[in-house]
Amino acid sequence: MTDQSKLVRATAPALHSIDAQTGAIVSDAFAVHGFDDVAAACAAAEAAFDIYRATDRATRAAFLDRIGDEIVTIGDVLIETAVRESGLPRARLEGERGRTVGQLRLFADVVRRGEWLGLRIDPALPDRQPAPRPDLRLRMVPLGPVAVFGASNFPLAFSTAGGDTASALAAGCPVVVKGHPAHPAAGALVAEAIRRAVSASGLPEGVFSHLVGAGNALGAALVQDPRIAAVGFTGSRGGGLALVKLAQARPVPIPVYAEMSSINPVVLLPHALAARGAALGSAFVGSLTMGAGQFCTNPGLVLAMEGEGLDVFVTAAVAALQASVGATMLTGGIHAAYGQGVQALAAHEDVETLAQGQAGEGVAAGRAALFATDAAAFLRDEALGHEVFGASSLLVRCRDADELRDVLAKVEGQLTATLQMDAEDEALAATLIPILERKAGRILANGWPTGVEVTHAMVHGGPYPATSDARTTSVGSLAIDRFLRPVSYQNLASALLPAELRDGTANDVPVLIDGKRN
Amino acid sequence: MTDQSKLVRATAPALHSIDAQTGAIVSDAFAVHGFDDVAAACAAAEAAFDIYRATDRATRAAFLDRIGDEIVTIGDVLIETAVRESGLPRARLEGERGRTVGQLRLFADVVRRGEWLGLRIDPALPDRQPAPRPDLRLRMVPLGPVAVFGASNFPLAFSTAGGDTASALAAGCPVVVKGHPAHPAAGALVAEAIRRAVSASGLPEGVFSHLVGAGNALGAALVQDPRIAAVGFTGSRGGGLALVKLAQARPVPIPVYAEMSSINPVVLLPHALAARGAALGSAFVGSLTMGAGQFCTNPGLVLAMEGEGLDVFVTAAVAALQASVGATMLTGGIHAAYGQGVQALAAHEDVETLAQGQAGEGVAAGRAALFATDAAAFLRDEALGHEVFGASSLLVRCRDADELRDVLAKVEGQLTATLQMDAEDEALAATLIPILERKAGRILANGWPTGVEVTHAMVHGGPYPATSDARTTSVGSLAIDRFLRPVSYQNLASALLPAELRDGTANDVPVLIDGKRN
Known part of the structure; x- marks a missing residue:
């Protein structure tokens, strides 16, 4: 030693x-x-x-x-x-x-299938003019x-x-x-x-x-x-x-x-709010408070245009949140940081405290919290866009669709962005998706961001600062x-090539040959 | 303004x-x-x-x-x-x-084929227990x-x-x-x-x-x-x-x-040297002096084990290099930097000047140069492994295969690594390839690194400092x-999806469905 x-x-x-x-x-x-x-x-x-x-x-x-x-x-x-x-x-x-x-x-x-090897072969063209083309074979290492x-x-x-x-x-x-x-x-x-x-x-x-x-x-x-x-x-x-x-x-x-870090904006579109504001409010709190809110994909930001539908959503969310019981957080340090984050929001002059959950048992129970502000305040103070790790969320009330888009364009890179929408919201949603594609690794409709499937088409990543590599x-x-990184082998004898790239190997792995799938 | x-x-x-x-x-x-x-x-x-x-x-x-x-x-x-x-x-x-x-x-x-879109679809599993799986679709943006x-x-x-x-x-x-x-x-x-x-x-x-x-x-x-x-x-x-x-x-x-930067090591294996040392010597100088040596893949480092074959190679290379006429370099600045690099090698106490080319015409003609040192000196002074942009190369004489491997393990990341080899060299080459795969983006046999094909299986890249991203x-x-970066779409209405991911689109682009090629 x-x-x-x-x-x-x-x-x-x-x-x-x-x-x-x-x-x-x-x-x-x-x-x-x-x-x-x-x-x-x-x-x-x-x-x-x-x-x-x-x-x-x-x-x-x-x-x-x-x-x-x-x-x-x-x-x-x-x-x-x-x-x-x-x-x-x-x-x-x-x-x-x-x-x-x-x-x-x-x-x-995935390993068995071998797609990850990224095999590519450009066969030699010995008769090409003015010079022959060598044999080139690529794999990921x-x-x-x-x-x-x-x-x-x-x-x-x-x-x-x-x-x-x-x-x-x-x-x-x-x-x-x-x-x-x-x-x-x-x-x-x-x-x-x-x-x-x-x-x-x-x-x-x-x-x-x-x-x-x-x-x-x-x-x-x-x-x-x-x-x-x-x-x-x-x-x-x-x-x-x-x-x-x-x-x-x-x-x-x-x-x-x-x-x-990610605050995972959830956008509540008007027709969805009008049709099912109350159900959305309680489902939102379910996603927010699950696991004491300790998910990278926790919905820490809610955006909506003001109106009756939003009022119904807020009423339901407040009721659900007030009924929620604080659950034990992972560590004393995380619990303390959560408390500080919630306190800072509560003390912010442009932020209204909509509801707090019940305290819960144990030394590190995280009491849920829901805050609200308006778009102008959110656009003024970028601290309002920072993550508070735990069951805290901020509702940003927007006057109209332009303001909604301004807020979305302002938020930092995210793991997810969610649209709560009905068919009648599609035209508005279509104007948001190009913004969301630049902000998030995953865009979801009519679900909550806190479930992350482990599959082939999943992206759990996103622009900075959600990750360091989008x-x-x-x-x-x-x-x-x-x-992985690519390595190209030029004119190597078959015996020296990796097995997957050798001639005459019965190859069950997909290969791009001259740019075309085999 | x-x-x-x-x-x-x-x-x-x-x-x-x-x-x-x-x-x-x-x-x-x-x-x-x-x-x-x-x-x-x-x-x-x-x-x-x-x-x-x-x-x-x-x-x-x-x-x-x-x-x-x-x-x-x-x-x-x-x-x-x-x-x-x-x-x-x-x-x-x-x-x-x-x-x-x-x-x-x-x-x-490539754009037409659409492979680059990296399309993936994991269809919804509405009956999955304990919870349904959403529809997930991925593309690169x-x-x-x-x-x-x-x-x-x-x-x-x-x-x-x-x-x-x-x-x-x-x-x-x-x-x-x-x-x-x-x-x-x-x-x-x-x-x-x-x-x-x-x-x-x-x-x-x-x-x-x-x-x-x-x-x-x-x-x-x-x-x-x-x-x-x-x-x-x-x-x-x-x-x-x-x-x-x-x-x-x-x-x-x-x-x-x-x-x-890259010095593109060329390894001359013993049987190849014995069989065709002279031809290799003159071909090497052809690659070295082409375009006044101003290629990222210029062979700036030659490694070989001492012996008769290497002597023949050196004799031929020296003759070819001495006959070469300096060609105009790209700019006065590049010409000046080349001159300094060559001078530093010539003045190095462990470096022998094997040959210089003829001076050439014009204000910025780069005179080719070939130097030699031994493995111990190369391993001692990492400056000997730095690029001199232009038609300058350093031969490192190795006592045996172990020393050859030590030198290869010491060189920085490279765009290319070349093996000059015959069939009898395969056993030795097989011990070098794992080292070269970690050092270079492209490994080539019996060619020269200065030709870079623009194809699908080409890698013109490599570990730091050849590039900043291997x-x-x-x-x-x-x-x-x-x-490009990936974006995943979860449960989005078909109308809101990018065209390539919509249901019922006659899709001519390859898609990975549940991890399998369509």
């Missing part, structure tokens, strides 16, 4: 498993990793990279499936642990475990070892074995996870399951490492390690931007996929592309 | 068309643009964006074809102008015009207005209507070009051709703008303009990194695709992906 590592361990806050509801420490202090452990994990990942990326698709897919199996094998103790550490309800965590395992199986399927920072709000699906880990492993990248300090015990159980899968699959240990520590020094060292080739992160804007900055300042800069998604099969 | 714009014009160096061979000014001073022109171009691009991106594929493809036609229509004056400003030979520029026009037609074809910085060394194919412009326009992005000050007259002719195509296609003027100016202030203002969504650049490492820094420091950071290519049809 180096002196520096002693130092980081000595100065790092002690890391315990905390019961989110009571704030009580329920474990001994976790052994915290130091800088030497970061270096060892990165060295192991680097050593494992060439072996792991050379695995055939069947082997790699079976490994991903095996991780899923091992997570299921942990059994109920994983759910109990995650419930205790997160304060989230049991049913939610059972669902999240299903999602996590399903996500690993989706990527296993993995970037290298990936650092993954788990999120607090999805202790399973966006954490140790979450989407970043699954997609990086699918791409052929070893993964070094910096576990989230809010759920060290759940993280340790999942990390152990992955290690079992690594071992059972006969892969080198360095394919997966798990680092534990509170404070920022460990994560910073991980991002700065020269062997790390890319970073996946889900968390706060401040945290994400700090990692981006570190990654850009490296001698060799690397991409950071940080999913950071060209990607962190959920769904397209997420694998984040960890 | 604002005061600031007056200032930038007053302080910017005057911009003339210069005869590269004589250094003589052959035009009046060009009207130089100011900050207000940058702002006007960006405002026009922004205003044109929604109209341009909504064009159907046939219209956009016809527009790209039309640009090609208009470039051809310029006629011989374009070739004469480019020859004069660049000092490059006429045949080379005729070829480059063909390449430029062919590139536009390739992207027209253009990022927004793109700033393009032309290169000096390809006044047509990497400049005003070059690959960056063609691929950005193909993606649906308006383009603002900052013309390269080394070929203002050729740039003006091409810009005028594009403007004619814009007008003939009935598109808004803002789809294409062309800014002229020497110095860096104009380009910096362009990258900082909030309406610019991405940047394409080909040039020096210093220039590229300066733009990257500006782009990252914006309130909303944007991607920069900078193709910067996940892409700047040549070939895959380049369009740089200017």
Whole structure:
């Protein structure tokens, strides 16, 4: 152990498993990793990279499936642990475990199909004039070892074995996870399951490492390690931007996929409001308060034109919100930040407090809150467009469609944008969609943003500051592309080509030949 | 005109068309643009964006074809102008015009095929338990207005209507070009051709703008303009990194695709050397000195194991190089920098000067140079791995295969890596390819890196510092992906969906349905 590592361990806050509801420490202090452990994990990942990326698709897919199996094998103790550490309800965590395992199986399927290899062949044209064309063959290769920072709000699906880990492993990248300090015990159980899968699959240990520590020094060292080739992160804007900055300042800069902050505007169009304002009001509060509002896709901004329909919506939303009972938030820190955010809105001279929920039990219950302002005030103060992580939302009343469009054009980049609309709203909606396409990664109609399907056509991403890289998604099969880059092989002997590009290989993977699908 | 714009014009160096061979000014001073022109171009691009991106594929493809036609229509004056400003030979520029026009037609074809739309549909599953799955549809959308910085060394194919412009326009992005000050007259002719195509296609003027100016202030203002969504650049490492820094420091950071520097290692394997060392030596010098060595893919580094074969190669290369006549370089500045680079190598205590070419005519003729060092010295001093732009190359003699691999593992990211090999070299080559895949965007066998095909399977890109973003290519049809991002549409009424994703549309574009090809 180096002196520096002693130092980081000595100065790092002690890391315990905390019961989110009571704030009580329920474990001994976790052994915290130091800088030497970061270096060892990165060295192991680097050593494992060439072996792991050379695995055939069947082997790699079976490994991903095996991780899923091992997570299921942990059994109920994983759910109990995650419930205790997160304060989230049991049913939610059972669902999240299903999602996590399903996500690993989706990527296993993706690996098997091989579409992600992006195979392209331009056959040689030996008779071309004035010079022959060489044989060119392209495939995607993995970037290298990936650092993954788990999120607090999805202790399973966006954490140790979450989407970043699954997609990086699918791409052929070893993964070094910096576990989230809010759920060290759940993280340790999942990390152990992955290690079992690594071992059972006969892969080198360095394919997966798990680092534990509170404070920022460990994560910073991980991002700065020269062997790390890319970073996946889900968390706060401040945290994400700090990692981006570190990654850009490296001698060799690397991409950071940080999913950071989003207030997910919901636009209530007039005919929908007129037809079902009350139902929308209560459904909106359902989406807002689910999981104590701790979703990246939580509807933190509601836009509508003033009128009777909006009044009915507000009345219903206020009633539903006042009946809601505050649920335990993930950590004391998140609870405190939420309280500050709500207080700032309540104290804002242009903001009216429409309703507050009931207080709830435990030390970290987040009381829901609904505020209102007008478009002019929103356009004046960009702080009104910042995320308050939790069950708080701001209604912006607009005079007319022009003002509605002005507000939408002003909001920052978002993960989602939602239209509540009826058929008669289509003409107005058509004028909004070009604006929304530039603002958000997902546009949805007549639903709520808080459900994120793990499928092929999902985009969980969006323009800055929703993410640090709008060209990607962190959920769904397209997420694998984040960890790949193209390599072209010119006139290479067949024996030296990767298997998928060799002549005479019965190829079950789609190939673009001279620009056309095979 | 604002005061600031007056200032930038007053302080910017005057911009003339210069005869590269004589250094003589052959035009009046060009009207130089100011900050207000940058702002006007960006405002026009922004205003044109929604109209341009909504064009159907046939219209956009016809527009790209039309640009090609208009470039051809310029006629011989374009070739004469480019020859004069660049000092490059006429045949080379005729070829480059063909390449430029062919590139536009390739992207027209790509646009028509629609593969780049990345269409994905996950149909709704209304009966799924515990909750129905919504209908999800994904397509790629253009990022927004793109700033393009032309290169000096390809006044047509990497400049005003070059690959960056063609691929950005193909993606649906308006383009603002900052013309390269080394070929203002050729740039003006091409810009005028594009403007004619814009007008003939009935598109808004803002789809294409062309800014002229020497110095860096104009380009910096362009990258900082909030309406610019991405940047394409080909040039020096210093220039590229300066733009990257500006782009990252914006309130909303944007991607920069900078193709910067590469020394393109050529590895001579023992059996190839033994069989044809002399032929390799002279062919190598042909690749090295072509176009005065002013290619991003110029072979600036040669690696081989010591032995008789290498001696034969060196003898032949020295003879060919000594017979080579220095050709006019693109600009006085490039010529001066080349001279400094060569001088530094010649003065290096661990470097032996193997040969110099003949001086050549004109004020800016670049005399070819070949140097040698050993692996230990190369590993000691990373400056030996830096690019000297021009016809200079460094041979690194290795004792054995281990040392060869050590050197390859040490070199920075590259556009290309070349193996000169015979069948008997395959076993050794197989140990090198995993290293080369991590170092370069293109790996070629038994050719020279200086030919870059514009096709579907080409990668002209590579790890830092070859480019600022290894996940892409700047040549070939895959380049369009740089200017796209995914958007997902959830449960949108068919009328509100983009045409390609609507139900019942006879769709000739490939779609991934539930992860499977249609």
